[in-house]
Amino acid sequence: MPGTAREPMCNGMSATTQAGASHDGTVAPQVLHFDRVQPDREEITRLTHLQPGREAHRRWFELLDKLLAEFPRLMRPRAVYRIDEVTALEARRIVLKSGAVFDGAVSSFLEYSTLLVTYVVTIGSALERLARGWLRSGRVMQGTIADAIASEAVEAVSQRLYDELLEWAHGRGLELTPPYSPGYCGMTVRQQIPLFASLPTERINVRLTASCLMLPIKSISGLIGIGPADRIAPRGDPCEACDHPDCVQRRAVCDRRRFALMNEEGGCPAPHESDSPRPRPSDAPPGSA
Numbered sequence: 001m002p003g004t005a006r007e008p009m010c011n012g013m014s015a016t017t018q019a020g021a022s023h024d025g026t027v028a029p030q031v032l033h034f035d036r037v038q039p040d041r042e043e044i045t046r047l048t049h050l051q052p053g054r055e056a057h058r059r060w061f062e063l064l065d066k067l068l069a070e071f072p073r074l075m076r077p078r079a080v081y082r083i084d085e086v087t088a089l090e091a092r093r094i095v096l097k098s099g100a101v102f103d104g105a106v107s108s109f110l111e112y113s114t115l116l117v118t119y120v121v122t123i124g125s126a127l128e129r130l131a132r133g134w135l136r137s138g139r140v141m142q143g144t145i146a147d148a149i150a151s152e153a154v155e156a157v158s159q160r161l162y163d164e165l166l167e168w169a170h171g172r173g174l175e176l177t178p179p180y181s182p183g184y185c186g187m188t189v190r191q192q193i194p195l196f197a198s199l200p201t202e203r204i205n206v207r208l209t210a211s212c213l214m215l216p217i218k219s220i221s222g223l224i225g226i227g228p229a230d231r232i233a234p235r236g237d238p239c240e241a242c243d244h245p246d247c248v249q250r251r252a253v254c255d256r257r258r259f260a261l262m263n264e265e266g267g268c269p270a271p272h273e274s275d276s277p278r279p280r281p282s283d284a285p286p287g288s289a
């Protein structure tokens, strides 16, 4: 399997992509093991509704900091990704030179992309099992904080991969689109199937259930377009032109002017094409794995 030679430890994108890159910019499947990631403490307090000024919450903040210090030993931050040439970008279909095909209106979000990254990241299952155990035994606040740390940790792995891809792309005068996950932006969760079929996800111990749920739950999958900087960058964040009422992946507030403009030009394809959204790690019900 391509990419496995770089295991067990690769922390640098440049080293791995040099090894796997071909002359056309495509990269064979790569497995990255990150030594440590930093979950966003502010976002964890938001997820757990902890308020800094409240005396009653002080002991939970102490627990949060204790767990943040202890938990890295329970995390296995890993990523698997590949970069393929886009051979056709139609209104509702992306075809890659590798033979992979992704259906859905997400293709309009990827306009001008000449290359496509497919990826899966995870932190492993230890932390979610610990959080679930605490919740089941009635230690609700401990379990909730642990679950939120795990959710933010996998977001941090995703961001780490994105930053490394960005550096790689900028070194070639290229730009990245935001990441898009099956279940959002006009892509159904069933698009997990071609995504997983094209990646050696067993190398990072992530698998897909029959209902397209990833296990471990604290995993994120997605697509990222790569293309000429002068075409990709001005497109801005597509969330500004999307009025999805309850998208948990929203990255920017809806700009009504951009939304109206998009609709005049053919409509915002984002929200109404998807089936039930993919559970985000932070939404995953404890005990569902």
Ligand code: SF4
Binding pocket: 184, 185, 186, 238, 239, 240, 242, 243, 244, 247, 248, 249, 250, 251, 270, 271
């Ligand atoms: S708000 Fe719209 S464009 Fe943004 S991630 Fe959600 S569905 Fe996609």
